[in-house]
Amino acid sequence: MAGRVEGKVALVTGAASGLGKAAAAMLVREGARVALTDRNEAGVREVAASLGESARAWALDVTKEPDWARVVDEVVATFGRLDVVVNNAGIGVSKDIESLSLEEWRLVHAVNLDGVFLGCKHAIRGMRQSGAKGSIINISSVAGLVGVDTLPAYCSSKAGVRLLTKSVALHCARKGYGIRCNSVHPTFIETPMVDDLASLTGDMAAGKARLARMIPLGRIGEPDDIAYAVLYLASDESKLMTGSELVVDGGTTAM
Numbered sequence: 001m002a003g004r005v006e007g008k009v010a011l012v013t014g015a016a017s018g019l020g021k022a023a024a025a026m027l028v029r030e031g032a033r034v035a036l037t038d039r040n041e042a043g044v045r046e047v048a049a050s051l052g053e054s055a056r057a058w059a060l061d062v063t064k065e066p067d068w069a070r071v072v073d074e075v076v077a078t079f080g081r082l083d084v085v086v087n088n089a090g091i092g093v094s095k096d097i098e099s100l101s102l103e104e105w106r107l108v109h110a111v112n113l114d115g116v117f118l119g120c121k122h123a124i125r126g127m128r129q130s131g132a133k134g135s136i137i138n139i140s141s142v143a144g145l146v147g148v149d150t151l152p153a154y155c156s157s158k159a160g161v162r163l164l165t166k167s168v169a170l171h172c173a174r175k176g177y178g179i180r181c182n183s184v185h186p187t188f189i190e191t192p193m194v195d196d197l198a199s200l201t202g203d204m205a206a207g208k209a210r211l212a213r214m215i216p217l218g219r220i221g222e223p224d225d226i227a228y229a230v231l232y233l234a235s236d237e238s239k240l241m242t243g244s245e246l247v248v249d250g251g252t253t254a255m
């Protein structure tokens with residue numbers, strides 16, 4: 001049986017770790033050829049090597065436009081097309097509004113929002129260049145839908161991703177490009193980012209138990225919970241979805 005994204009070419013940012021790594025592995029498993037990218041070059045090479053012939057690695061810092069220009073061109077030249085871009089790379093700084101510095105605010109927005117802006121812009125260029133009916137998938141967060149007192153820059157950047165996504169979706173639809181753009185909003189998922197968050201009090205197990213209690217389903221998510229959402233949006237099964245926000249949060253924002 002053919003995979004759900006058979007024949008497609010996908011580029012994933014932040015693919016050396018966590019959700020990006022899981023999404024890349026899922027897309028390979030379902031038949032795509034995948035360009036894994038990260039600013040952590042050694043890490044992303046190791047992950048790509050573990051995924052076999054359909055995966056290749058590129059160094060890409062999402063905040064740097066020359067990186068985007070070069071990598072998108074090289075991916076199209078290598079694989080012959082570009083169908084899916086997963087703007088996943090992201091960072092968090094856990095400090096409230098009174099202690100967060102302007103430098104930290106700018107850094108979080110540079111990666112989480114500027115990076116997604118550049119990713120959308122160059123995704124459209126690469127997809128149009130290769131004549132693809134593309135799908136852009138922007139990883140936002142539940143923190144882009146509701147506020148968290150200790151994450152002002154993260155919330156602001158992830159909320160920006162939500163409406164940037166809708167703007168890109170409408171632009172592509174009105175132009176008749178056949179390119180879709182949707183955002184995904186995960187709750188806490190087991191990745192190094194959540195390990196860091198859970199460790200803030202000095203006791204990671206207690207920290208994770210506290211995070212799990214914030215989720216009505218009572219557990220922190222697994223990376224594949226989000227990878228399946230990415231797979232759906234990457235596949236033609238979601239061909240009527242654009243400008244949507246896919247919330248994968250165990251009920252967190254239903255309250």
Ligand SMILES: NC(=O)c1ccc[n+]([C@@H]2O[C@H](COP(=O)([O-])OP(=O)(O)OC[C@H]3O[C@@H](n4cnc5c(N)ncnc54)[C@H](O)[C@@H]3O)[C@@H](O)[C@H]2O)c1
Pocket residue numbers: 013014015016017018019020037038039040060061062063088089090091111115139140141142185186187188189190191192193194
């Ligand atoms: N884990 C969660 O609970 C959770 C929840 C909601 C949203 N998210 C979002 O999911 C995405 C992935 O998070 P994760 O939990 O896998 O984090 P992670 O820290 O495990 O992985 C993030 C990856 O992004 C890379 N990265 C960071 N800055 C980069 C840059 N400038 N250019 C290129 N790569 C860069 C890192 O090297 C790393 O490999 C992020 O956007 C995050 O905000 C995560």
